[in-house]
């Protein structure tokens with residue numbers, strides 16, 4: 666049996682494993698089992714906490730905790746904005762960082778991320794510098810339906826995103842049960858997370874997302890950062906702006922300052938337990 670915790674950030678939910686010495690064999694099949702909502706525990710992804718010294722691609726502080734993030738289908742992603750808040754909450758709750766710690770450095774495949782526990786309980790993460798691509802891509806939901814085709818802005822937040830701004834279309838009416846299609850395909854050779862955004866008010870939008878390796882989720886933290894960066898770029902040249910992004914699972918805040926981004930939102934641990942580790946198929 667292996668100990669796990671279950672947590673979520675705006676209902677983007679994760680199975681958490683603590684594996685300081687890199688002893689768990691976290692295969693794609695094991696991830697799919699853990700994320701299975703009927704046969705396993707259930708989650709949009711797995712967050713494995715391993716000491717950074719065991720991660721070959723990490724060249725920073727070896728004593729940091731590294732967030733080994735996997736999508737529900739077993740694929741690896743560079744970064745997860747909701748996950749990193751939940752990960753920080755777990756490190757603090759489990760005493761895996763010194764008592765009294767409020768700011769935690771976390772290694773990720775997208776680089777170092779600093780997470781700060783705020784007095785109101787939310788967690789703010791320094792998300793680095795989102796990169797906007799000059800070229801636009803086209804996104805469609807149903808091949809051949811002209812009214813379900815939009816231009817999207819490509820934004821890199823460590824992981825890839827395409828942001829679709831819906832002028833008049835009904836966000837709630839979109840069918841996200843099947844993966845959206847993008848062209849040109851070469852724009853995202855490793856796949857992409859696709860955000861659909863509708864206006865609510867001044868610096869306030871609503872978003873739905875189809876995540877690479879998962880499907881539609883209730884929230885995507887890196888997606889909200891991509892949305893804020895894309896919208897800020899449409900407006901006047903502001904050095905600082907804060908955006909409220911409502912998602913089906915709640916609400917987060919993104920601040921952009923001189924090109925860097927901070928993501929603030931809730932992070933909850935809701936369960937702890939033991940799980941039978943899946944046997945490898947022969």
Ligand SMILES: N[C@@H](CCC[C@H](N)C(=O)O)C(=O)O
Pocket residue numbers: 677736741742743744745746747748824825858876877878879882884885886887888
């Ligand atoms: N839900 C996450 C993003 C998880 C990774 C994504 N599916 C990818 O493959 O890039 C978030 O909160 O950012």
